[in-house]
Structures are given as C-alpha cells and as structure tokens.
Amino acid sequence: xxxxxxxxxxxxxxxxxxxxxxxxxxxxxxxxxxxxxxxxxxxxxxxxxxxxxxxxxxxxxxxxxxxxxxxxxxxxxxxxxxxxxxxxxxxxxxxxxxxxxxxxxxxxxxxxxxxxxxxxxxxxxxxxxxxxxxxxxxxxxxxxxxxxxxxxxxxxxxxxxxxxxxxxxxxxxxxxxxxxxxxxxxxxxxxxxxxxxxxxxxxxxxxxxxxxxxxxxxxxxxxxxxxxxxxxxxxxxxxxxxxxxxxxxxxxxxxxxxxxxxxxxxxxx
Numbered sequence: 247x248x249x250x251x252x253x254x255x256x257x258x259x260x261x262x263x264x265x266x267x268x269x270x271x272x273x274x275x276x277x278x279x280x281x282x283x284x285x286x287x288x289x290x291x292x293x294x295x296x297x298x299x300x301x302x303x304x305x306x307x308x309x310x311x312x313x314x315x316x317x318x319x320x321x322x323x324x325x326x327x328x329x330x331x332x333x334x335x336x337x338x339x340x341x342x343x344x345x346x347x348x349x350x351x352x353x354x355x356x357x358x359x360x361x362x363x364x365x366x367x368x369x370x371x372x373x374x375x376x377x378x379x380x381x382x383x384x385x386x387x388x389x390x391x392x393x394x395x396x397x398x399x400x401x402x403x404x405x406x407x408x409x410x411x412x413x414x415x416x417x418x419x420x421x422x423x424x425x426x427x428x429x430x431x432x433x434x435x436x437x438x439x440x441x442x443x444x445x446x447x448x449x450x451x452x453x454x455x456x457x458x459x460x461x462x463x464x465x466x467x468x469x470x471x472x473x474x475x476x477x478x479x480x481x482x483x484x485x486x487x488x489x490x491x492x493x494x495x496x497x498x499x500x501x502x503x504x505x506x507x508x509x510x511x512x513x514x515x
Contacts, residue, residue: 248346249317249345249346250319250321252314252315252321253341253343254311255308255310255339255341256337258282260338261278263335264309264332267328271324271331272314272315276313276314277311278312279304281304282306321343325341328341360372361375363379363381365409368384369381371386372385373385373458382434384429384430384459386458400427400486407427410482414435415431416479417431417436417439417481417483418439418480418484421485422441422443424451428441429452432461432465436464437464438464438465441467442470443467449468452465452467453465
C-alpha cells in the first residue's frame with residue numbers, strides 16, 4: 247500500500263509555523279526531521295552519547311517536515327493548499343514528493359543503525375539485525391533506548407572495559423544512563439554491576455536494556471546520589487562524565503576503590 251511522502255524543507259526559524267501549517271493540512275500524519283540539537287535530544291531521550299555519524303552530519307539550520315497522504319489522496323490538491331498557506335504565512339520552503347510503502351516510513355529511522363565492532367571482543371548490534379560474529383554481542387534497540395554509532399568518549403570507555411574485564415569483577419557505573427557500560431562489562435564476564443543515576447527515566451531504561459541482554463539478574467540500578475547508594479569495594483568503576491576525565495589516570499592506578507574514595511576524588515575534580 248503506497249502512501250505519498252511530501253517533504254517540506256524550511257529554515258529552522260520557520261519550523262514551528264511550518265509545522266502548524268502542515269498539521270492543519272495533513273490527514274495521514276506528519277513527522278519532523280530536526281537535527282539542530284541532536285546531541286541534547288539523544289541525551290534526554292536515550293541517555294547515552296552514541297550517535298550515528300550520518301545523523302551528526304545532517305544540516306543544523308534547516309528542518310524537514312514530512313506529510314503522508316494516504317493511497318488515493320490527490321497530491322496536486324494538497325501541494326496547491328500547501329503553497330497557498332505557506333505563502334500566506336510568509337514561509338520560504340522547498341518541496342519534494344515520493345511514493346513510499348507504509349512500512350518504509352514507519353521504520354525508516356532504522357537505516358541509520360548498523361552493527362559496530364568495539365575493541366577486540368565487543369560488537370554493538372541493533373536488535374532487529376542478524377550479525378554473524380564470534381564477538382560478545384551488546385544488543386540495543388534505538389527505538390526504545392539508544393542508537394549505535396561512534397561517540398569518542400563512550401567508545402573509549404567500551405574499549406577500556408574490553409581490555410580490563412577478565413571475569414568475576416564487581417563494577418560500579420556512575421551516571422549509568424542507558425546502562426550501556428555496565429551491561430557491556432557484564433556481557434564481557436564481570437560478576438556483578440551497580441549503576442547509579444539521578445534520573446529515574448535513565449534507571450528504567452538501563453533495566454530494560456539489561457533484560458534485553460539477559461543480564462538483569464546481575465545488574466542493580468539505583469536512583470540517587472552516589473554518596474548514599476554505592477557501598478563496599480569495586481574492581482572497576484566507569485564514569486563517562488566530563489568532570490572525571492582529568493582524574494582518569496589516578497583511578498587507573500588503583501587496583502580497587504571504595505565508593506567513599508571515589509566521591510572524594512569526584513568532589514575534588
């Protein structure tokens with residue numbers, strides 16, 4: 247069943263007014279491509295900073311509004327109405343049309359996500375894809391949680407885990423977000439992991455991702471401040487937080503560290 251995808255490209259400054267025009271006209275729904283603040287969007291929704299490079303390269307000063315016309319609807323009439331409304335609102339735009347199958351536009355975002363090897367042992371694999379590999383698979387569903395891609399700090403953290411996890415370790419993940427680092431450690435053989443985050447949504451997401459990867463029984467995710475949540479000693483601590491980067495060398499020299507010691511280092515950073 248083929249629908250018609252009408253794509254309107256407008257300046258970011260005109261996006262809200264153009265969206266209002268499209269909403270009044272469209273009968274089959276719309277969706278917006280706006281990459282102006284993609285890093286912030288991913289941080290708030292997905293709680294991780296892995297973003298496909300193709301998305302990072304998208305224009306930041308324009309927005310694309312997709313309108314979908316159901317089979318049998320007349321694009322000619324709709325395009326004429328769009329022209330009249332956009333001109334009346336003083337909005338400059340360009341327009342393209344394309345026939346698409348319903349399944350294509352419902353799942354089109356998936357084309358940006360692909361399996362990716364990290365370090366010597368890990369592979370990040372979207373949940374809907376088959377990936378024949380001997381690597382340890384970290385299964386992700388960007389539609390529910392986060393994407394696959396190559397943000398430098400997260401990739402470096404995953405590579406460090408790949409090098410250091412040998413089996414049986416107790417792991418603490420500070421600012422766990424989606425839980426990607428804690429889950430990766432567990433998949434690599436760590437005995438247990440605790441994730442701490444101040445965001446309840448992030449904690450729920452981490453739990454869902456742990457279940458997706460079959461390690462929910464080994465991951466404890468806690469909402470709150472590290473100082474009153476973490477206890478005991480840890481073999482590995484992950485903290486993909488800007489504030490901790492300058493303390494990384496000192497931490498690497500420690501064989502084990504307590505939650506209290508970590509908080510002292512964190513507060514001094």
